[in-house]
Amino acid sequence: MSDITLYHWEPNANSGKPMLALMEKGVEFSSHYIDMLQFDQHKPEYLAINPQGTIPAMTHGSRVLTESTAIMEYVNEEFAGPELMPADAQDRWRVRWWMKFMDQWLAPSFSMFGWKFFVGPNAVAAHGKDKLEEAIARIPLPERQIAWRKAVYGLFSEAEMAESGRRIGVGIRMLEQELGQHQWLASDTYSLADVNGFNLAYAMPLSQPHLANDEVTPNIMRWLRAIYARPATRACWKLGRTHMASRVAILEQDYIAPKDESEGISSGIRSELDSGALSR
Amino acid sequence: MSMILYHGEPNGPSLAVLAALAETGVAVECRPIDLLAGERHTLPGIDHPLARDMGLEGEGPVLVAAGEAMTESVFLAQFLDETAGGAGLQPTDPYAHWDMMMWCRQITERLAPAASLLGNLANAQGPLAAVDNTKFAAITGAIVNDDLRARWQALHDDQVDAAQVADSETKVDQAVERCEAKLADGRDWLMGEFSIADLETYGWLAGMASLRPAAFAAAPRTVAWLARVKARPSVAAALARATTAEPLRAWAPGPEINRWG
Ligand SMILES: N[C@@H](CCC(=O)N[C@@H](CS)C(=O)NCC(=O)O)C(=O)O
Numbered sequence: 096m097s098d099i100t101l102y103h104w105e106p107n108a109n110s111g112k113p114m115l116a117l118m119e120k121g122v123e124f125s126s127h128y129i130d131m132l133q134f135d136q137h138k139p140e141y142l143a144i145n146p147q148g149t150i151p152a153m154t155h156g157s158r159v160l161t162e163s164t165a166i167m168e169y170v171n172e173e174f175a176g177p178e179l180m181p182a183d184a185q186d187r188w189r190v191r192w193w194m195k196f197m198d199q200w201l202a203p204s205f206s207m208f209g210w211k212f213f214v215g216p217n218a219v220a221a222h223g224k225d226k227l228e229e230a231i232a233r234i235p236l237p238e239r240q241i242a243w244r245k246a247v248y249g250l251f252s253e254a255e256m257a258e259s260g261r262r263i264g265v266g267i268r269m270l271e272q273e274l275g276q277h278q279w280l281a282s283d284t285y286s287l288a289d290v291n292g293f294n295l296a297y298a299m300p301l302s303q304p305h306l307a308n309d310e311v312t313p314n315i316m317r318w319l320r321a322i323y324a325r326p327a328t329r330a331c332w333k334l335g336r337t338h339m340a341s342r343v344a345i346l347e348q349d350y351i352a353p354k355d356e357s358e359g360i361s362s363g364i365r366s367e368l369d370s371g372a373l374s375r
Numbered sequence: 376m377s378m379i380l381y382h383g384e385p386n387g388p389s390l391a392v393l394a395a396l397a398e399t400g401v402a403v404e405c406r407p408i409d410l411l412a413g414e415r416h417t418l419p420g421i422d423h424p425l426a427r428d429m430g431l432e433g434e435g436p437v438l439v440a441a442g443e444a445m446t447e448s449v450f451l452a453q454f455l456d457e458t459a460g461g462a463g464l465q466p467t468d469p470y471a472h473w474d475m476m477m478w479c480r481q482i483t484e485r486l487a488p489a490a491s492l493l494g495n496l497a498n499a500q501g502p503l504a505a506v507d508n509t510k511f512a513a514i515t516g517a518i519v520n521d522d523l524r525a526r527w528q529a530l531h532d533d534q535v536d537a538a539q540v541a542d543s544e545t546k547v548d549q550a551v552e553r554c555e556a557k558l559a560d561g562r563d564w565l566m567g568e569f570s571i572a573d574l575e576t577y578g579w580l581a582g583m584a585s586l587r588p589a590a591f592a593a594a595p596r597t598v599a600w601l602a603r604v605k606a607r608p609s610v611a612a613a614l615a616r617a618t619t620a621e622p623l624r625a626w627a628p629g630p631e632i633n634r635w636g
Contacts, residue, residue, distance in 0.1 A: 160473060187454070187457060188451070200431055272425070
């Protein structure tokens with residue numbers, strides 16, 4: 096038995112970062128699935144591990160680690176296996192710069208769309224609003240309570256959504272430009288920045304089909320397909336249980352043409368919601 | 376290839392990086408710039424200006440190496456430490472390193488925007504409002520990053536959000552509490568051994584002592600720690616670069632307040 100346990104939701108966003116890093120390193124770990132839509136992350140068993148009630152968290156022996164990007168750095172430094180940080184100091188700086196930019200600027204914008212169109216409606220469909228209010232009241236972090244209320248009651252303002260939409264556009268252009276400079280996101284070596292970035296970007300050709308496709312962002316598409324081709328990525332996304340993770344299969348297509356914005360995240364996910372295809 | 380560090384007065388992220396530079400002894404040419412005059416946005420000869428424009432730190436120092444503009448004080452300090460072949464600014468044990476990175480993230484995500492908001496309102500708002508419109512338009516016109524430009528504009532226009540000010544005061548108080556708890560076992564430095572965590576935390580917190588004295592009243596260990604950091608030769612050398620009498624009152628628009636709370 097491994098003395099490493101990872102508490103995670105889908106291979107996606109913050110949960111997917113340490114999952115994929117562990118798999119790239121070839122580290123055996125016990126996978127403990129936390130069903131975010133069932134509020135497993137706020138149950139006493141999990142709060143005993145991470146009192147903040149957010150995922151992911153990892154235990155290694157008696158050590159408890161939180162913060163997805165910092166966990167990845169720990170995984171890379173602590174365990175044998177392929178090195179996931181470049182050797183050159185400036186390349187390492189670039190890895191860290193991009194991870195911060197994605198974690199604290201770009202990902203929250205993607206996440207706002209994800210929460211508005213996926214997390215909120217799904218939770219309402221599964222539990223009903225009354226039950227949800229009780230569940231929300233039990234959330235330890237005030238800022239997570241706010242996010243849940245906005246998602247459940249559809250309270251993201253138009254200004255907020257427009258702002259996030261603008262940032263997504265800027266971020267995608269920046270990624271495309273950077274990926275034109277080196278083979279991988281931060282340098283010519285596969286690194287934690289790629290692990291991080293893939294978790295953010297793997298479904299962009301579906302959710303932002305007008306911004307990310309083989310015509311407008313060839314470098315991003317090359318990059319996403321190259322990461323998808325790695326055995327660790329395949330193994331990691333197999334741990335997904337919802338439709339959200341299975342969107343990764345889009346990267347099996349050799350050519351993805353631009354589509355209209357209206358065919359992106361809002362309409363795409365909503366129609367699947369209606370047909371009940373979102374969760375198994 | 377020689378490196379150039381463009382930095383503001385020794386306060387906040389400029390202070391942290393100047394001190395890290397002195398700790399590591401890496402050969403870097405330091406060029407002071409006037410952050411509040413917008414000089415950071417007109418640096419010469421940078422052909423890959425991505426980081427300078429889009430870094431989250433706002434008006435932090437810029438290190439130019441091989442034509443690349445590098446930003447974010449914690450990562451610059453790590454870069455200097457690693458360029459020196461390990462100058463002892465980062466724990467080598469992976470778990471202790473994780474602890475340091477977690478700490479620095481809390482500081483840059485929670486304390487930095489709060490300290491920056493309070494510091495700017497108290498010290499930079501007046502001077503900025505006095506800048507004539509043509510000159511201010513020239514400054515903001517050179518800022519590529521929409522978010523950072525909006526923070527300059529808000530400061531110039533004295534748009535004060537009372538809730539954000541209250542939240543920022545709470546976050547400064549919490550940072551002091553966090554330091555006090557970390558130092559409770561009698562250790563000299565935040566992570567046990569001296570590290571980037573001390574420099575980054577000092578950079579953002581030192582200027583709060585005069586702005587928010589109440590936060591420090593019941594925090595004797597933090598007050599003593601601040602004095603210890605200040606007495607480090609590297610920090611003293613950084614502070615000696617000041618061109619104003621009170622560098623800890625020198626502020627320019629900093630990181631944005633976290634949008635998810
Ligand atoms: N900065 C943290 C963020 C963790 C976080 O907020 N995770 C989200 C899921 S991606 C979460 O736990 N949400 C649960 C909730 O809000 O109830 C990290 O990177 O690990």
